[in-house]
Amino acid sequence: MSSMGDLLHTLPALTDAQNAIPELTIDWLVEPAFADIPAWHPAVANTIPLPLRQWRKNIFKTLCSGDFSNFKQIIQSKKYDAVIDAQGLLKSAWITKLVDAHSHGFDRQSAREPLSSIFYNNKYAIDKNQHAILRTRELFANALNYNFPTTNPNYKIDISKLPHLNFKTPDKYLVFLHSTTWSTKQYPIEYWENLLAKAKTDNLTVYLPWGNETEKLRAEKLSETHGIVLPRLSIAELATLLHKSTAVIAVDTGLGHLSAALNTPTISLYGPTNPARVGAIGAQTINLTVDFPCAPCVSKKCLYKNDAETSLKPICYSTLSPEKIWKQLKLITNN
Numbered sequence: 216m217s218s219m220g221d222l223l224h225t226l227p228a229l230t231d232a233q234n235a236i237p238e239l240t241i242d243w244l245v246e247p248a249f250a251d252i253p254a255w256h257p258a259v260a261n262t263i264p265l266p267l268r269q270w271r272k273n274i275f276k277t278l279c280s281g282d283f284s285n286f287k288q289i290i291q292s293k294k295y296d297a298v299i300d301a302q303g304l305l306k307s308a309w310i311t312k313l314v315d316a317h318s319h320g321f322d323r324q325s326a327r328e329p330l331s332s333i334f335y336n337n338k339y340a341i342d343k344n345q346h347a348i349l350r351t352r353e354l355f356a357n358a359l360n361y362n363f364p365t366t367n368p369n370y371k372i373d374i375s376k377l378p379h380l381n382f383k384t385p386d387k388y389l390v391f392l393h394s395t396t397w398s399t400k401q402y403p404i405e406y407w408e409n410l411l412a413k414a415k416t417d418n419l420t421v422y423l424p425w426g427n428e429t430e431k432l433r434a435e436k437l438s439e440t441h442g443i444v445l446p447r448l449s450i451a452e453l454a455t456l457l458h459k460s461t462a463v464i465a466v467d468t469g470l471g472h473l474s475a476a477l478n479t480p481t482i483s484l485y486g487p488t489n490p491a492r493v494g495a496i497g498a499q500t501i502n503l504t505v506d507f508p509c510a511p512c513v514s515k516k517c518l519y520k521n522d523a524e525t526s527l528k529p530i531c532y533s534t535l536s537p538e539k540i541w542k543q544l545k546l547i548t549n550n
Contacts, residue, residue, distance in 0.1 A: 216244055216245055216246055216249075216265055216267065216302065216306070216307055216310075217245075217246040217248075217249065217267065217268060217306075218249075218302075218469065219249060219252065219450070219469025219470070219472065219473065220347075220469045220472045220493065221301070221302055221347070222245070222249055222252045222253065223252065223370065223469070223472045223473060223476050224347045224348045224351055224472070225301045225351050226252075226255075226256055226370040226371065226372070226476065227348055227351070227352055227368035227369055227370055227371075228301065228348075228351045228352045228354070228355040229241060229256050229258045229259070229355075229371070230256070230258070230368075230369040230370070230371045231352055231355060231356065231361075231363075231364050231366075232258065232355050232356075232359050232361070233257070233258040233371075234364070235356075235359065235361035235362075235364075236359060236361065239258060239359075240258065240259075240260040241258050241259050241260060242259070242260060242261045242262075242263055242293070242295075243259050243261070243262050243263065244263050244265045244290070244310060245262050245263070245264065245265060246264075246265060246266065246267065246268060247264045247265075247266055248450070249450065250262045250264060251449070251450050251451040251454075252450065252473075254376065255372045255373050255376050255377075255454075256370075256371055256372065256373070257371065257373060258371075263286075263289060263290060265286065265310070266282075267306060270282065270283065287313055290313055290314055291313065291314070291315055293315075294315055294316070295314060295315065295316035296316060297316050297317055297318075297319055297358060297359065298311045298314040298316045298317070298318045298319070299318075299319045299320070299354065299355065299358050300318065300319070300320040300321075300331070300334075300335065301351050301354060301355075302327070303320060303321045303325070303326035303327040303328060303331055304326075304327055304328050304331055305328050305330055305331050307331070308320060308326075308328075308330075308331035308332075308333075308334040308335065309334055311334050311335065312334055317336045317337060318334065318335045318336045318337065319335060319336070319337045319338075319339070319354070319357070319358035320332060320334070320335040320337075320338060320339070320354070321338065321339060321341055321350075321354065322338035322339055322340050322341075323338075324340060324343075325339065325340055325341045325342075325343055325350075337357075337358065339353075339354060339357045339358070341353050341354055341357075344491075344492070345492075346491065346492055346493070346494070346496065347492060347493055348368050348496055352364075352368070367498075368496055370476040370477075372454075372476060372477060374458060374477075377451060377454050377455045377458060378449075378451050378452055378455055379455070380452060380455055380456060384420075384422075384456070384459060385420050387419065387420070387461045388419065388420040388421065388422060388460055388461055389414060389419055389420070389421045389422070389460060389461060389462055389463070389464065389544075390421070390422045390424065390456060390457060390460045390462075390463045390464075390474070391407065391410070391411070391421055391422070391423055391437070391442065391463075391464050391465075392424070392463060392464070392465035392466060392468055392470045392471055392474070393407055393423060393430075393433060393434065393437060393466065394425065394426070394429075394430040394433055394434075394466070394468065395466045395467055395468040396468075397467075397487065397515045398515070398516075398517075398529075399486060399487040399512070399514060399515060399516065399517050399529050400466050400467045400468075400486060400487060400488060401466060401529070402466050402484050402486075402532055402535075403527050403528060403529075403532055404433070404436065404437065405527075406532065406536070406537050407437050408437060408440045409537035410464065410537045410540060410541060411437060411440040411441040411442050412440055412441060413537070413541050414441055414442075415440070415441035419461075420443065421441060421442040421443065422442070422443050422445055422456065422460075423437055423438060423442045423443065423444050423445065424445050424448060424453060424456070424470075425444070425445070425447065426447070431444070431447075450473075453470060453473070454473055454477065457470070457473060457474040457477055457479050458477045458479060460474075460479055461480070461548055462479070462480040462481070462482070462544055462547060462548050463479055463480070463481045463482070464481075464482045464484070464540060464544065465481060465482070465483050465484065465495070466483075466484050467483065467484070467485055467486075467488050467493075471483045471495050472495050474495070474497070474500075475495035475496055475497030475499075475500040476497060477497075478497055478498045478499055479497070479499065480499040480500075480547040480548055481495060481497060481499065481500045481501070482500075482501050482502075482503060482540060482543055482544060482547070483495040483500065483501070483502050483503070484503055484532075484535060484540070485502055485503065485504045485505070485511070486504075486505045486507075486510060486511070486529055486531045486532055486535070487510060487511055487512045487513055487514055487517075487529070487531070488511055488513060489511040489513065490502040490504060499547060501543055501547060503535055503539070503540065503543065504535070505531040505532055505534045505535045506534040506535075507519075507530070507531035507533075507534050509531070510531045517529045517530065517531075519531070
């Protein structure tokens with residue numbers, strides 16, 4: 216409902232389901248900020264806005280305003296054959312009880328939040344060590360009773376639904392997705408500057424998108440070396456920018472998954488997180504990982520103690536040099 220990566224990880228499951236059940240149509244409950252993503256898939260008939268983040272800020276106001284009652288009326292006005300919780304969290308699981316349909320989800324051992332399983336009528340044991348895309352595809356196959364296909368994931372994004380940009384881009388350009396939520400997932404700024412210097416030497420335009428003021432300041436700092444700081448773009452506009460780009464370099468962020476899903480040549484960088492479970496998957500995607508004793512730590516705070524070895528933060532990225540990344544970029548762009 217509310218994570219760009221999770222939404223994108225679910226699209227291949229929709230493709231499987233539509234291939235198995237051609238007449239299938241799906242309504243998708245989604246945070247308004249991410250509503251564009253489900254709408255790109257041809258199996259999705261309707262996106263139903265669920266502003267849960269906003270509601271949780273003021274529950275009393277939400278109840279008194281009638282917003283929640285209106286939402287319940289919308290989702291209970293239709294008889295569904297099934298409701299599937301692909302996220303496996305308490306906040307998504309309890310919503311299934313509001314829908315007039317048998318609910319399907321991960322069992323206690325498989326769900327990201329084990330208590331979520333108490334809300335489902337049908338529960339499935341699915342290996343937590345698999346990649347999230349495979350887990351979701353297997354969940355849909357179980358819930359809708361078709362054979363789990365062995366094909367590569369197909370996001371089936373309808374490119375014709377992406378908007379035009381209101382600025383002109385060169386024929387060849389790069390996009391650097393330089394920001395993410397965890398500080399430990401941030402590729403060091405001095406390494407980004409090194410990559411930007413290489414792009415400048417090769418006369419390559421680099422776009423530096425941002426999503427909040429902190430990211431904007433980071434983009435502006437990086438642009439002092441090279442690069443163009445864009446105005447704030449919508450998710451749909453960013454999808455267009457990524458789709459048209461020559462290549463993308465990304466940290467572990469939802470937009471990196473979007474670039475991979477669009478089959479854009481993409482290099483995704485992983486330090487504390489494990490790409491075997493949540494890595495970007497695409498026909499032209501390469502995941503580069505650090506080679507460090509405590510990685511992947513899956514921690515929002517760096518726990519490494521011997522800071523005297525280097526001033527680089529996070530230290531694990533000292534094993535993933537800009538030179539290595541640039542070499543891979545040359546390979547995937549045949550340049």
